[in-house]
Amino acid sequence: MIIEIWTKKKYSANEETAFLGRLGRAGLKAGAARLSRLYRVDSALGRAEVEKLASGLLADPITENYSLVPGKTGFGGGWRVEVWLKDSVTDVVGESVKEAITGVLGKDPGAVRFGHAYYVACDSAVKLKHAVSKTLVNEIVNKFGIEKI
Numbered sequence: 086m087i088i089e090i091w092t093k094k095k096y097s098a099n100e101e102t103a104f105l106g107r108l109g110r111a112g113l114k115a116g117a118a119r120l121s122r123l124y125r126v127d128s129a130l131g132r133a134e135v136e137k138l139a140s141g142l143l144a145d146p147i148t149e150n151y152s153l154v155p156g157k158t159g160f161g162g163g164w165r166v167e168v169w170l171k172d173s174v175t176d177v178v179g180e181s182v183k184e185a186i187t188g189v190l191g192k193d194p195g196a197v198r199f200g201h202a203y204y205v206a207c208d209s210a211v212k213l214k215h216a217v218s219k220t221l222v223n224e225i226v227n228k229f230g231i232e233k234i
C-alpha cells in the first residue's frame with residue numbers, strides 16, 4: 086500500500102515556488118506544482134493500521150494531509166511524476182520508517198520504500214521528462230514515471 090503525504094495549501098507556497106524555480110532553470114515553464122512524500126509499505130497491514138500510521142506517525146496533522154490513494158492531493162490537471170530509489174539501492178528513510186512502524190504497531194511491516202510525487206501543470210511531457218532527468222533524479226540510483234492526470 087502507498088501512503089501519500091503533502092503539505093496543506095496554506096503552508097506549501099515556499100516549497101512549490103522553489104520547485105517551479107528548479108524546473109524553470111531546467112527549461113520547463115510550469116504554471117503550478119505540488120509536492121508529496123510517498124511511503125510504500127509492503128505488508129498485510131489492515132486499513133485501520135495503515136490509517137494509524139499515516140495520521141499518527143508519518144503526517145503532521147496541523148500542516149499536512151495524507152491519502153491512501155495516490156494522486157488524491159486535489160491538484161487538478163497536468164502531470165504526476167513519481168520518483169523512487171531503485172530496489173537495488175539501500176533506502177535509509179524506508180528502513181527508519183520500517184523501524185518506527187515496528188515500534189508503533191509491534192509488527193514487522195516487511196519492506197518500506199520512500200519516494201516523492203511531483204505534480205506539475207505544463208504543456209509538454211517531453212520537456213517535463215527532460216527537466217525531471219536534469220533536476221530531480223540520478224538515473225543511476227532512481228527510477229521515475231510520468232503520467233497524465
